[in-house]
Amino acid sequence: MERFHHLINGVTAESTSGRFGPVYNPATGEQTGEVDMATVEETDAAVAAAAAAFPAWRATSLAVRSRLMYRFRELVDANRAEIARLISSQHGKTLPDADGEVARGLENIEFAAGVATATAGRFTEQASTGVDVYDIRQPLGVAVGITPFNFPAMVPLWMFPMAIAAGNTFVLKASEKDPAASLYIAELMQEAGFPPGVMNVLQGDRVAVERLLTHPDVKAVSFVGSTPVARYIHETANAHGKRVQALAGAKNHMLVLPDADLGLAADAAVNAGFGSAGERCMAIAVVVAVGHVADPLVGAIKERMSGLKVGPGDQPDTDMGPLVTAEHRERVAGYVAAGAEAGADVVVDGREIEFEGDGFYFGPTLIDRVTPSMTVYTDEIFGPVLSVVRVDTYEEAVKLIEDNKWGNGTAIFTRDGGAARQFVFDVDAGMVGVNVPIPVPVGYYSFGGWGESLFGDTHMYGPEGFKFWTRNKVVTSRWPDPATSTVDLGFPRND
Ligand code: NAD
16 A cells, blocks of 8 residues: 655655545555645644745746756656556546646646746836836745646646746645645656755645645645635635635536537537546536537537547546546436436436446436536536537527636637637636637646636736746835946046
C-alpha cells in the first residue's frame, strides 16, 4: 500500500495525526494507497515554511526564477509518461487524456517562465515637471492552491507556476482522492532547484482547508472545485482578508443549429460529453438541438456511442475509463433513474452495461427530451451523461443558457458565420467555442466562467493569473534638478 505524505520545506513530512484517507485504483476498485490528513499544526508548519522562504525568494532575480522555471518545464516534459500513468492509476482517465492534461499544464509553466514580460509595468516620464510615475507588480507572500480530483496535474499547474514565478511561495492542498501526480510534480520542483519552502504540498481534507482560509500569513487563495465548496471558500477567505478566486461547477451547453455539419457536431458531442467519463468542468452536459436537427443529431450521437470502448484507462483501446469512486458512480446512476422517472427518453442507458471486476465503471448515457425542470438538467452530474434539450428557435436556446445558473463554457455548431458571431455577442458564459466543443483557452489567455462557475473577479492563469498573484505599486518620483546640485556634476549651473 503506497503512502502519500506532505512535502514541507523541501522534504517529505509524514503526518502525525493518525488520520488517513483511502486512495483507490478506479479501474479495479482496489484500495492502492493511503493519504495523510493534515492537522492544524501540520498546516501551520507548511505555511511557516512558505513564509520563511518568501523574503529570499521575492528578492531572487527574475532571470533566476525564469531559468528555474525552464528547468522545471524540461523535467515535467521528460517525465510526462510517468505523470500520465500516475493520473490514470488514481483518477481512472485514459493515458491519452492524462497526457493531454500534462500538455496543457506545460503551457502554463511556459507562460510562467516568461515572468519578466508578464510582470512588466508602465512608466510615464515627465507626468509633471521633473516628475515621473511608474508602476511595479509585487508578489503577495504565501499563496495557497486548493484543487479538485478531476485534473490532479493540470489544475495545480494552472496556479503554482505563475504564483511562484511572480515571487510568491506556495502551499498546495491537492485533492485527497488522487494525490500522486501533484506530489510527484512538486518533487520535480525540488529537483529543478527551487529553494526549500518555495513549493509545499499538504495532503488533507477540510481540516487543512479551514486552517489555510483563516491563517493570518496566507495572503491569497486560489480554488477549483464544486460550487458549494467554492462559495464557502470565497466567503470565508474573503472574510479573513485574503484575495480569492474560486472556480466552481458547470453545466456546459452545446447549441446545434439546423445548418450545422452534423458529423462534426455529433463527434464533438461524443468527445466532449464522454471524454474523461464526463468528469471535466468543460465537458458538454447538454446538447441544445434547434428545430429539425434534433432527430438526425440524436441518431448520429447514438451511432457513435456504440463504438465507444469502456475499460481501464491504461489499455490502448479504451475510449472511456471508470468514474473516480463507487459513491460517485451511484450518484450518477441516481440521476439517470430520476431523468427516466421524470419522463425523459433514455436513448442509451449506461446502467445496462455489464463490466467484469469491481472497477467504478458506468457506461456512456444519452438522454433525450430533457426539460429544464428535471434534476438531470438542473444539477451538475459530472459523469458520462449527455442530455438533449429540444428547442424551436435560436432565441429559446440562448435564453436557456442565460437562465442556467452556471456560465463556464458553451459552444455553437453552425456553418453560418453571422449566426456564430451573434452567439458570441449574446451568450452568457466565460468561454465560448465556435464549432469547438471544449473552448479551454490556451495558456497565454485566461480561464474562467461566469455566474456560479466563478466566485471572485479574476480568471485563472495567463495574464489574469499574474494579476491575481501580484499587487500593484505606483511610484511617483521627483529628482532635484542636477543643475542645482551642491556638487559640480558638469551640468550647466543655474544658481
Ligand atoms: P470538491 O469541491 O469536492 O473538492 C475540491 C477541493 O476542496 C478538494 O481539495 C477537497 O479536499 C476540498 N473540499 C471538499 N469539500 C470541502 C469542504 N467541505 N470544506 C473544505 N474543503 C473541501 O470538488 P471535486 O469533486 O474534487 O471536483 C469536481 C468539481 O470541481 C466539479 O464540480 C467540477 O465542475 C469542478 N471543477 C471546476 C473547474 C473550473 O475550472 N471551473 C475545473 C475543474 C473542476
